[in-house]
Amino acid sequence: xxxxxxxIEVVRALDELxxxxxxxxxxxxxVYGLTRTTYDVDILVDLKEEHFLALAARFPxxxxxxxxxxxxxxxxxxxMFNLIDSTRGAKADLVPLSREPDYRYAFSRRIRRTFQxxxxxxxxxxxxxxxxxxxxxxxxxxxxxxxxxxxDIYAMLVFTFAGFSDVPLDxxxxxxxxxxxxxxxxxxxxxxxxxxxxDAEKYRS
Numbered sequence: 001x002x003x004x005x006x007x008i009e010v011v012r013a014l015d016e017l018x019x020x021x022x023x024x025x026x027x028x029x030x031v032y033g034l035t036r037t038t039y040d041v042d043i044l045v046d047l048k049e050e051h052f053l054a055l056a057a058r059f060p061x062x063x064x065x066x067x068x069x070x071x072x073x074x075x076x077x078x079x080m081f082n083l084i085d086s087t088r089g090a091k092a093d094l095v096p097l098s099r100e101p102d103y104r105y106a107f108s109r110r111i112r113r114t115f116q117x118x119x120x121x122x123x124x125x126x127x128x129x130x131x132x133x134x135x136x137x138x139x140x141x142x143x144x145x146x147x148x149x150x151x152d153i154y155a156m157l158v159f160t161f162a163g164f165s166d167v168p169l170d171x172x173x174x175x176x177x178x179x180x181x182x183x184x185x186x187x188x189x190x191x192x193x194x195x196x197x198x199d200a201e202k203y204r205s
Contacts, residue, residue, distance in 0.1 A: 006090035007041040008117050010083055011125050013058045014043075019051040021094075022110040024103070024128045024136055026152055031113040032130045032167070033159025034152050044107060046097040047075055055083075063087050102139075106132035130156065130165070131173040138174070138189060142181035150188055157196030162203035 004027075014021045025042035026034060047055070052068035052075075059066035065084035074081035078099035083092045097107055106128055113127040128136065134153050141149035160169045171193065178189045 003090055003092070004039065004041055005118060006083075006085055006088070007043065007092045008115075008123065010092045010094070011043065012123065013055065014045070015125070017051060017054045017058065019055065020046040020107075020126075022103075022107050022126050022128055023115075024106075024133060026148075027115075028113075028127050028133045029137075029152055029156055031115060031127060032133060032156045033165060034155050036148075036152070036155070041092075043092070043094050044097050044100060044103055045094045046107065047071060059083055059085075103128075103132075103136070106135070130160070130167055131170050134174050135177050138178055138185050139181055141188065142185045150192060153189075154192050154196055157192060158200050158203075161197050161200035163200075164203075 007027075011021070011023070013019075022044045023042070024044060025040050026036070027039040027041045030039060045051075049072070052071040055071065056066045056068040063086055065082075065086065070081050075096040075098055078096055080093050080095050080099065082094065084090070097104060109129050109132065110126045111129055112124050114122050114124050115127075116122055134156065137149040137153050140146070157169075159165055174189065178186050
């Protein structure tokens, strides 16, 4: 069993418990045209007291580690916590929304999207909108300058500009937020738009 498979189990449990969450990052990008073979599965959660206890009951010990006290303290302090399946050696990291307050507006805009698991089986989950996935990747690039973030943005832009996406992209939404992360980020964003528009024409011809 892979890490992604365990994350999917966790997502399904969050849905069953009506516990607010949102998939962000590269795995969210997979529903917007991102097709690289490895994904970071990032899940923001906004849990309350009833969710801590219910999630712990959903993943009981001794097989699972799902400590409601850790969830409670992590939410209060704004730090990541994890759920562990000791039998299969899988771990899922969950990020409290209190750690990422910049995502609160994005959280309020989250939408249901259809994903596929590793066996091609479809499942629905709460996901960040395309614009918010892009903004998150611009923010991450500004913090670490990893090439994977502009590459991911480029792939999603080409997919959208080529007419393959079933959701619209509000370029202005991203453009007005990019300056938060500096002039280099603005320049990167503008260059990605131009390059993706040019390359998308290949698929239109």
